[in-house]
Amino acid sequence: MSDDEDKKYEIDDFAFLGRTFTEYQQIFDFDPANWAGKRVLDCPAGPCSFVAEAHNHGIEAIGVDKMYDRSPAALSKVCAEDIETAMNALDGVEDLYVWDFYDDTSELRTYRERAATRFLSDYSHNSDRYVSANLPATPFADQVFDLVLSAHFLFLYDDRLSHEFHLETxxxxxxxxxxxxVFPLHGFDANQSELVAELIQNLRSEGYSTDIREVPFEFQRGANKMLVVE
Structure with missing residues (x-):
């Protein structure tokens, strides 16, 4: 086995890390003009700035996360700690990533901090946009959203979230x-999760339409596709 095959980005528990609206546009091939006036859910949203910034584009966006039962001050502390942990975890495995969107680790940190700052401001002033819920359950009625975006949770944590959890969620x-x-389709081991094929098979048997689409974003090598289910 080569040194590269031995390398792996590792992080304990579940990271509370945020992405910006610009990053969401890339990872979900998301054109805000197509969703103005629509209801979009970010789930789990973490400290992402998508909800806050989507409203500037006329999108009725809501965020869901189990951490939203905490105060802004408490979440600010978690954000800072998790950004530091995530950046430290990159040490020595930088070559497992594609440095096109982000120039280097310094710019990556800037994006994470920018997202967290924007999120925390909106969370403090527009708390009605943020709902606390613990997946696989949510408190919403049937078909109340036009679109759900789910980033860096399903499949990524396939070493600790079961197939049944993925299916129920x-x-x-x-x-x-x-x-x-859903993005990405890869786990932390840099391989496409085996749960993807299993989940697609289940969903198709239940009558859902599934499609794997390439997106204009790649950071983890090979992870440039999202799953679309309708």
């Missing part, structure tokens, strides 16, 4: 929406 997000987009 996906069913729930499809119960409350017309379309679901």
């Amino acid at each position: 996906t069913r729930e997000l499809l119960r409350i929406s017309n379309q679901l987009r």
